[in-house]
Every structure is written in C-alpha cells, then in structure tokens.
Amino acid sequence: MSIHEDKPSKNRAQRTLSTVLKAVAVIAFLFVVQMVIRNGLPDMSIYVQEKWQGIRLLQAPLPTENSLPNPLPERRLVDTWGAARSNGRTHEGIDIFAPRGTPIQSTTDGIVRKVGENTLGGRVVSIVGPGGSGHYYAHLENYADIAVGDWVDAGEVIGYVGDSGNAKGTPPHLHYGIYINGSAVNPYPLLQKEAPTER
C-alpha cells in the first residue's frame, strides 16, 4: 500500500520565503563559524590540555616512601599517626607545628578538589594527586589564591597554617592526611625527613 501526497506547486510568495529562510540559515552558520574561530578554538585547546593533564595525573605512580616534600619545609616531622582522638577516633594523618601564617606547600602536583570548611578540619584544602591519591590539608588560617579545578604544582603555596576547626586554641599546626583508594594511610613514611638541622 502506498500513499500519494500531491505537493502543491510553489507560488512566488513561497519561493521568496524559502530563499529568505535559506539566507538566514547561511548567515547564522557563518556567524557561528566566525565565533568559533575567534573564541572557540583557543578555549578548546586549553580544555584538551587540562583533560590530558588530568589523565596523566591519574596514571602517575602513587607516592612511595620518602618521595614527598615536607608541606612545611624546615619544620620537624613527628609520626603522630594513629594517636587517640575524641569520640573514639584515631588520628588519620600527621600534625606539623609551625607559626601561624606559615605558607603550606602542596606535596604533589594535582588538581584542587575542595577549598572550604568542615567541622573538624576547619578551613581545609583537598587536592587530587598522582595515581588519584587524596591530599588533605586542615586547620588553615587562610587559603592561598586557589579554586576548585585549579592545577597546582608540587611546592606551590595552597594556604597558611592556623588553628581552625577542632584545633581552635591549640598551637597552630597543619593536619596533613593522605588517602589512597579512599582509605587514610600514614603520611609519615611517605614524607622526606632529611630537612631540618636541629637548633
């Protein structure tokens, strides 16, 4: 069974309308092409570059023993992992003491995942590093000029030592935590110790 539809023959008004619509479509297309050439392509290359950087980061090897620089260069490292904390918690990180306002340096290349506050950590910065490892910096006095999604290089300043969160009133220190596959691991063995000569 077939259906025949007789197309009405176009009159002059319809042909004119059709020509105008085609012209509008062509102009709109050229306009879009021009906008892409002017603005789109550079953004596109940055986008591709960022994606590539992110993929390489996730494929990079996880931190190994003595591989990470001290986030507070010159400050003494003490293994405070596992110490008892309130409400039956244990300490899932390392505390590094330093004067208020001491700049905190990222231990790894990475992408900023959080710049904000929580109850225990106070002002915190969280960074996704090599192999997808999570790096958590807490009790900050203040943040450096970073935002979620920013790329940071190892050694870049991400914030400043303080006593925010549940550290309020204690000597200012950085709480530094490392998370691998979602579980906290002891940062102490992974950090380089050869830094400070005792004074």
Ligand SMILES: [Zn+2]
């Ligand atoms: Zn701590």
